[in-house]
Amino acid sequence: MKTNRLETPALIVERDTFYKNLDAMKSLLEGRNLSLRPHFKSNKSAFIAHEQMKYGAKGITCAKLGEAIDLADSGIDDILIANQITQPSKIARAAQLAHDCHLTVCVDNIDNVKALAKAAKEADSIIHCYVEYDIGMDRCGVVQPEQVVELAKAVTAETNLTFDGIQAYAGHISHVITEKERLDMTSDNSARLRRLLAMLDEAGVPARELSGGSTGTSVIKAEEDLYTELQAGSYIFMDGTYRQLGLPFENSLFVLATVVSVRGGVTVLDAGVKSCGMDQGEPTLVGMNAERIEANEEHIKLFGLDKQLNIGDKVRLIPGHCCSTVNLYDKIYLVDGDKVVDRIIVTSRGKSK
Numbered sequence: 001m002k003t004n005r006l007e008t009p010a011l012i013v014e015r016d017t018f019y020k021n022l023d024a025m026k027s028l029l030e031g032r033n034l035s036l037r038p039h040f041k042s043n044k045s046a047f048i049a050h051e052q053m054k055y056g057a058k059g060i061t062c063a064k065l066g067e068a069i070d071l072a073d074s075g076i077d078d079i080l081i082a083n084q085i086t087q088p089s090k091i092a093r094a095a096q097l098a099h100d101c102h103l104t105v106c107v108d109n110i111d112n113v114k115a116l117a118k119a120a121k122e123a124d125s126i127i128h129c130y131v132e133y134d135i136g137m138d139r140c141g142v143v144q145p146e147q148v149v150e151l152a153k154a155v156t157a158e159t160n161l162t163f164d165g166i167q168a169y170a171g172h173i174s175h176v177i178t179e180k181e182r183l184d185m186t187s188d189n190s191a192r193l194r195r196l197l198a199m200l201d202e203a204g205v206p207a208r209e210l211s212g213g214s215t216g217t218s219v220i221k222a223e224e225d226l227y228t229e230l231q232a233g234s235y236i237f238m239d240g241t242y243r244q245l246g247l248p249f250e251n252s253l254f255v256l257a258t259v260v261s262v263r264g265g266v267t268v269l270d271a272g273v274k275s276c277g278m279d280q281g282e283p284t285l286v287g288m289n290a291e292r293i294e295a296n297e298e299h300i301k302l303f304g305l306d307k308q309l310n311i312g313d314k315v316r317l318i319p320g321h322c323c324s325t326v327n328l329y330d331k332i333y334l335v336d337g338d339k340v341v342d343r344i345i346v347t348s349r350g351k352s353k
């Protein structure tokens with residue numbers, strides 16, 4: 001099938017660029033003490049998780065229990081939920097899921113540690129834990145190193161939990177434009193993390209893993225020799241936000257849209273906020289520029305376009321944010337230029353619980 005025959009809006013991925021990105025990450029980490037544990041949030045597709053495993057990933061990171069269940073169901077057997085599971089019914093499900101894979105969850109609260117331990121005991125399973133340390137993102141995690149040590153000891157004391165290490169995700173650094181700034185911000189955190197690791201050693205609860213990092217900090221993380229796991233997700237697709245950073249990955253993901261109306265100086269596309277994630281800004285046009293873009297639910301209006309388009313013409317858009325875009329689609333078409341070569345099901349679409 002020709003790509004231009006797809007009904008739009010359609011989500012497409014250029015196959016060669018996608019595999020080049022997988023390969024670029026593999027090369028970046030080759031010979032380093034840093035394993036890839038890519039974040040599922042960017043693709044939500046079991047097929048892609050398995051491709052990432054073929055390209056060297058040790059396991060997969062995800063955000064939600066529902067995604068972890070989907071991944072285990074597809075045969076992925078090493079899964080990190082990079083979040084806290086606190087609802088009792090979910091804790092019970094997580095304890096069951098721990099029979100089906102090596103399951104790691106994040107903790108930052110002593111009562112939650114006790115609840116996880118109780119559920120794992122009842123289910124006769126083992127839940128692996130990373131204590132989450134907040135290194136500036138100001139989201140989850142404890143702020144004081146002493147609290148990390150206390151939680152690590154509490155986890156270690158439980159028979160059905162194991163303390164495997166630390167999650168320290170500095171998401172506030174990921175999109176900082178210049179490498180110099182990203183590097184400076186990372187160095188401050190690294191010093192704090194090295195002190196924390198020494199404290200854990202002294203307290204007799206050493207951290208085997210230090211997990212975090214993103215596409216934006218992947219090169220820095222590969223070179224600094226501190227983290228043991230890299231949680232990058234967007235590198236396979238990239239997006240409008242990440243493309244400004246000069247990273248060794250290229251845009252492979254596009255929303256294909258059709259021109260549905262041309263009025264005076266305005267060209268209207270059939271894709272809008274409901275088909276292109278705009279939480280990190282508007283999409284970028286491929287092969288043309290507009291003076292201004294305005295997005296509604298189902299339309300994008302292009303003002304002052306530097307190219308004459310007619311009704312029925314197709315336009316490729318680079319979404320501002322790949323992760324929120326993928327979650328809007330049931331399938332992603334794998335294309336080779338003007339030819340559709342395969343279709344990937346977004347198996348975890350909408351699995352936000």
Ligand SMILES: Cc1ncc(COP(=O)(O)O)c(C=O)c1O
Nearest residue numbers: 039082169214215231232233234
């Ligand atoms: C916990 C966690 N790890 C890693 C990432 C990195 O993802 P990306 O490489 O897509 O920026 C994210 C992104 O939100 C995240 O929330």
